Amino acid sequence: MPRYFFDITSEHTVRDEDGETLPDSETARDAAIRIASEVLPVHSRQLVQTGRVAVTVRDERGAVVHEVECRLTSRSGRAGAG
Structure with a gap:
């Protein structure tokens, strides 16, 4: 089975040196989505500062x-204002 590595980028990039053995690329993509959902609360401050957190x-x-x-975008104006 192939090995995949999951690097986390917020303010800095933390490289995964160990990786994980997974059956295929699609399983690795699903793992990346899971990892992103787990690290987003931990990196929420960096998301506000940099506007981006990525796996x-x-x-x-x-x-x-x-x-x-995951990107943070801001929009000015009020919805429904008329």
């Missing part, structure tokens, strides 16, 4: 195969 999935060769990105 990047690399394969054994180091190629990026997926990226799960």
Whole structure:
């Protein structure tokens, strides 16, 4: 089975040096979504500061195969104002 690595980027990037053996790329993508949902509350302050928290999935060769990105955007104005 292939090994996938999950790097977390908020203010800085934390590289996954151990990785996880998974059956395929789709399973790695699902794992990245799960990881993002778990780290987002921990990195919420960085999300406000940088506007972005991401989990990047690399394969054994180091190629990026997926990226799960959470962005914070702001909009001015009030909905329904007329």
